[in-house]
Amino acid sequence: xxxxxxxxxxxxxxxxxxxxxxxxxxxxxxxxxxxxxxxxxxxxxxxxxxxxxxxxxxxxxxxxxxxxxxxxxxxxxxxxxxxxxxxxxxxxxxxxxxxxxxxxxxxxxxxxxxxxxxxxxxxxxxxxxxxxxxxxxxxxxxxxxxxxxxxxxxxxxxxxxxxxxxxxxxxxxxxxxxxxxxxxxxxxxxxxxxxxxxxxxxxxxxxxxxxxxxxxxxxxxxxxxxxxxxxxxxxxxxxxxxxxxxxxxxxxxxxxxxxxxxxxxxxxxxxxxxxxxxxxxxxxxxxxxxxxxxxxxxxxxxxxxxxxxxxxxxxxxxxxxxxxxxxxxxxxxxxxxxxxxxxxxxxxxxxxxxxxxxxxxxxxxxxxxxxxxxxxxxxxxxxxxxxxxxxxxxxxxxxxxxxxxxxxxxxxxxxxxxxxxxxxxxxxxxxxxxxxxxxxxxxxxxxxxxxxxxxxxxxxxxxxxxxxxxxxxxxxxxxxxxxxxxxxxxxxxxxxxxxxxxxxxxxxxxxxxxxxxxxxxx
Numbered sequence: 001x002x003x004x005x006x007x008x009x010x011x012x013x014x015x016x017x018x019x020x021x022x023x024x025x026x027x028x029x030x031x032x033x034x035x036x037x038x039x040x041x042x043x044x045x046x047x048x049x050x051x052x053x054x055x056x057x058x059x060x061x062x063x064x065x066x067x068x069x070x071x072x073x074x075x076x077x078x079x080x081x082x083x084x085x086x087x088x089x090x091x092x093x094x095x096x097x098x099x100x101x102x103x104x105x106x107x108x109x110x111x112x113x114x115x116x117x118x119x120x121x122x123x124x125x126x127x128x129x130x131x132x133x134x135x136x137x138x139x140x141x142x143x144x145x146x147x148x149x150x151x152x153x154x155x156x157x158x159x160x161x162x163x164x165x166x167x168x169x170x171x172x173x174x175x176x177x178x179x180x181x182x183x184x185x186x187x188x189x190x191x192x193x194x195x196x197x198x199x200x201x202x203x204x205x206x207x208x209x210x211x212x213x214x215x216x217x218x219x220x221x222x223x224x225x226x227x228x229x230x231x232x233x234x235x236x237x238x239x240x241x242x243x244x245x246x247x248x249x250x251x252x253x254x255x256x257x258x259x260x261x262x263x264x265x266x267x268x269x270x271x272x273x274x275x276x277x278x279x280x281x282x283x284x285x286x287x288x289x290x291x292x293x294x295x296x297x298x299x300x301x302x303x304x305x306x307x308x309x310x311x312x313x314x315x316x317x318x319x320x321x322x323x324x325x326x327x328x329x330x331x332x333x334x335x336x337x338x339x340x341x342x343x344x345x346x347x348x349x350x351x352x353x354x355x356x357x358x359x360x361x362x363x364x365x366x367x368x369x370x371x372x373x374x375x376x377x378x379x380x381x382x383x384x385x386x387x388x389x390x391x392x393x394x395x396x397x398x399x400x401x402x403x404x405x406x407x408x409x410x411x412x413x414x415x416x417x418x419x420x421x422x423x424x425x426x427x428x429x430x431x432x433x434x435x436x437x438x439x440x441x442x443x444x445x446x447x448x449x450x451x452x453x454x455x456x457x458x459x460x461x462x463x464x465x466x467x468x469x470x471x472x473x474x475x476x477x478x479x480x481x482x483x484x485x486x487x488x489x490x491x492x493x494x495x496x497x498x499x500x501x502x503x504x505x506x507x508x509x510x511x512x513x514x515x516x517x518x519x520x521x522x
Contacts, residue, residue, distance in 0.1 A: 006100055006104050006108065007104055007107050007108045007111065008108070008111075009108070010100075010104070010105060010108025010109065010111075010112070011108045011109070011111035011112040011115065012112075014082055014108065014109060014112035015112045015115050015116065017085075018112070018116055023078065024116075027075075027078050027116065027119075027120060028119070028120065028123055030071075030074060030120070031071065031120040031121075031123040031124045031127075032123060032124075032127060034063075034066050034067075034070055034071070034124060035063065035066075035123075035124050035127030035128070035130075035131060036127075038062055038063060038066060038131060039127075039130070039131040039134055039135065043062070043066055043229070043230075044229070044230050044240075045058075045061070045062045045065065045210075045228075045229050046226075046227070046228050046229075046230065046240065047211075047214050047215065047218055047226070047227055047243075048226050049240055049241060050218055050240060050241045050242065050243055051240045051241075051242055051243075052214060052217075052242065052243060052244065052245040053137050053138055053242050053243070053244050053245070054131070054132055054135040054137040054138060055132070055137070055138035055140070055142075055145075055244070055245075055246075056128075056132060056138075056140070056141055056142040056143070056145040056146040056247075057142070057145040057146070057245050057246050057247030057248075058245050059128045059131055059132045059135075059146060060125075060128060060145055060146040060147060060148065060149045060150065060247070061149050061210045061214070061245070061247070061248070062229075063124050063125065063127070063128045063131070063149075063150070064125075064149035064150045064153045064154045064206065064210075065149075065153070065205060065206065065207060065210060065229050066124065066229070067120070067121045067124050067125075067150065067154040067157070067158070068153055068154045068157035068158075068204070068205040068206055069191060069205050069207075069229055071117065071120050071121065071124070071154075071158070071161075072157055072158070072160075072161045072187060072190075072204075072205070073184070073187050075116075075117045075120060075158065075161055076161050076164065076165055076183055076187070077180065077183075077462060077466050078116065078117075079112075079113040079116055079117065079161075079162060079165045080165040080168060080169060080179070080180070080183075081169075081462075082109045082112060082113060082165075082166070082169070083109060083166065083169040083170070083175075083276075084169060084175060086279070087279060092279035093279055095279065096278050096279040096280065101273075102273040102274075102276045102278050103269070103270065103273040105273075105276070105278075106166055106170070106269055106272045106273040106276055107269050107273075109166050110162050110163050110165075110166045110265070110269050110272075111162075113161075113162035113163075113165050113166065114158060114159055114162040117158040117161060117162055118155060118158055121150055121154045121155060121158060122150075124150075125146070125147055125150045128146055128147075129141060129146070132146070137242075145246070145247040148247070148248070148250065149206070149210070149248065152206075152250065152254075152255065152258050153205070153206030153209060153210075153258065154206075156204075156258045156259070156261040156262050156265075157204050157205055157206065157261070159261065159262050159265040160204060160261055160264060160265045160268070162265065163264075163265035163266070163268035163269050163272070164183070164186075164268060166268070166269065166272045167268050167269075167271065167272045167275075168182075168183065169272075170272040170273075170275040170276040170277075171275055172277075177376075177377045177380050177461055177462070177465050178377060180462060180465040180466060180469075181373075181376060181377075181465060181469055184466075184469045184470070184473070188473070190202070190204055190205075191205060194207065194208060195207075200257070204261060206258070207227070207229070209248060209254055210227075210248065211227035213245070213247070213248045213249065214227070214245050215227070217243060217244070217245040217246065218243045218245070325404060325407075325408060328404055328405060328408040329408045329411055329412060331408075332405075332408045332409050332411075332412040333412045333415060333416075335385065335412075336378050336381065336382075336412050336413070336416065337378070337416075344374075347374060348371070348374055348375070348419075348420055351367055351370055351371035351374060351420070351423070352371065352419075352420065352421075352422055352423040353423060354367045354423070355367040355368050355371055355421065355423035355424040355427070356423030356424070356426055356427050357423075361490045362479070362489070362490065364424055364427060364488075365424075365476070365479065365486075365488035365489050365490065366477070366488070367423075367424070368421055368424040368440075368476070368486060368488045369472065369476040369477050369486065369488050371420045371421050371423075371424070372417065372420055372421055372443070372447065372472075372476075372486055373469070373472055374420060375416050375417075375420050376464075376465060376468060376469065377461075377465070378413075378416055379413055379416070379417075379447060379448055379451035379464065379468075380451060380455070380461030380462075380464045380465045380468075381455070381461055382409055382410070382412075382413050382448060382451045382452045382455050383409065383451070383452045383453070383454070383455025383456040383512065383515075383516075384455040384456075384458075384459055384460060384461055385409075387459055392519070396519065396520055401516070401520065402513065402516055402517060402520070406452075406512070406513070406516050409452060410448055410449065410452050410509075410512070412448075413447070413448025413449075413451060413452065414444060414445060414448050416448070417443070417444040417445075417447050417448060418444050421440065421443075421444060421486075424440060424488075425437060425440050425441070425444075428440060433493070435493040435494070435498075436487060436490070436493040438487075438493070438498060439486075439487025439492055439493045439497075439498040440486070440487045442485075442487065442498045442501050442502045442505065443485050443486035443487050443488075443498075443501070445502075445505050446485050446501050446502075446504065446505045446508075447468070447485075449505045449508045449509050449512065450464065450467075450468065450505075450508055451464045451468070452508075452509075452512045453508040453509070453511045453512040453515065454467070456511075456512050456515035456516050456519065457511065457512075457515045471483060471485065476488045476489070479491070479492075481495045481497050482495075482497055484497060485497075485501045
């Protein structure tokens with residue numbers, strides 16, 4: 001049996017398992033949605049105040065950069081679960097008992113990831129034909145100019161993303177929610193670092209390849225030709241001049257540089273195989289604890305003293321009992337904070353103090369943003385802990401699980417938000433900034449409600465970790481009022497955005513109640 005056979009078998013089995021899920025349809029829909037945004041002019045490739053005519057070259061260049069930039073972010077979260085799924089379903093223990101090597105297994109998983117991401121790229125490339133025809137600026141289809149950027153720019157980037165996803169799953173610290181947060185910042189650094197360092201060496205997305213060729217076609221210098229791929233949120237209302245670009249001249253230097261990224265992805269696979277625990281519980285601290293023998297009274301079959309007695313049950317006395325909501329809230333709070341190290345609390349307290357004493361309102365807003373990203377993994381467990389810890393049978397069968405336990409979970413999340421941001425809120429209170437204080441309070445309500453609703457409906461903390469981090473990066477960190485759900489920017493309180501987020505909080509709370517009611521029916 002050759003080595004390629006088990007690799008292809010693992011990749012094929014994992015891919016077929018994925019395509020049977022509804023999330024796979026969502027994945028393809030996401031790729032089509034990106035194509036729609038580009039067609040509608042919401043995703044813009046700009047060269048200063050200019051853009052290319054939508055011929056095959058410009059369409060292929062634009063969509064390939066969309067793939068290597070945006071799919072490299074969302075696609076990572078779609079595929080980062082392939083090893084964990086085998087671990088959760090105990091299939092990994094069966095695989096560990098076979099002769100399959102760690103490298104073979106990890107390589108098969110990486111190829112499966114690449115197949116899923118590659119299919120998204122193919123869908124986006126196919127939408128390029130429709131995009132060019134709909135825009136109507138040049139309806140002559142040139143297939144090589146349209147599809148070459150996908151083959152030589154987007155696919156190598158997808159190979160690296162597929163390998164990084166496997167690499168994160170091979171490291172215990174990064175395979176969970178913490179890894180989801182870390183990758184967001186790794187992705188952001190990977191996109192911006194080549195431009196900050198002005199080097200083509202780190203250009204994974206291929207942005208420099210397209211930019212250099214487009215500048216030559218537009219006859220713009222590096223200083224006068226700022227190149228950007230932007231999501232138009234309504235801030236660009238000036239008209240763009242157009243120029244004709246006939247595509248990238250694929251020199252051997254460019255092709256080799258893209259092939260090197262494939263080599264880098266293979267190196268990541270090798271490193272992942274070395275770090276992979278091969279589902280050995282002794283390497284991840286999952287060995288079951290020794291249990292004391294359970295004493296059982298078994299009547300002797302031939303003993304004269306063996307007697308059969310009728311079992312009697314003590315009847316329950318129907319009486320009115322207190323709900324003990326405070327005790328439930330305390331228990332939920334302890335569960336939420338369980339396992340946090342001392343340094344976690346030190347950082348949290350430091351952020352509270354900094355958000356209270358800094359003189360600049362803008363600086364305090366930035367500190368609040370970091371204070372409310374610090375407990376993100378606490379909030380992401382809301383609504384899913386019962387399923388994850390296999391305690392839902394007990395909790396859902398208790399009296400009034402919706403009226404008692406669910407509000408306690410929500411209140412525990414609100415308390416975490418209030419405590420983490422209390423320095424900022426205290427400064428607003430002392431300064432008499434009532435509108436700012438209300439915006440801050442709405443943010444403290446919105447975050448745990450958002451987490452609880454997504455947790456109840458999805459059954460996992462990944463959607464909240466992804467969407468919350470993205471919303472946090474776009475809004476509070478960049479002080480954009482329409483996305484500033486925290487009220488961290490001084491200008492946010494003067495807008496109607498806090499009222500919008502209050503309404504959205506009410507909608508999410510209702511969704512969480514409906515989701516828990518749905519869980520009780522199954």
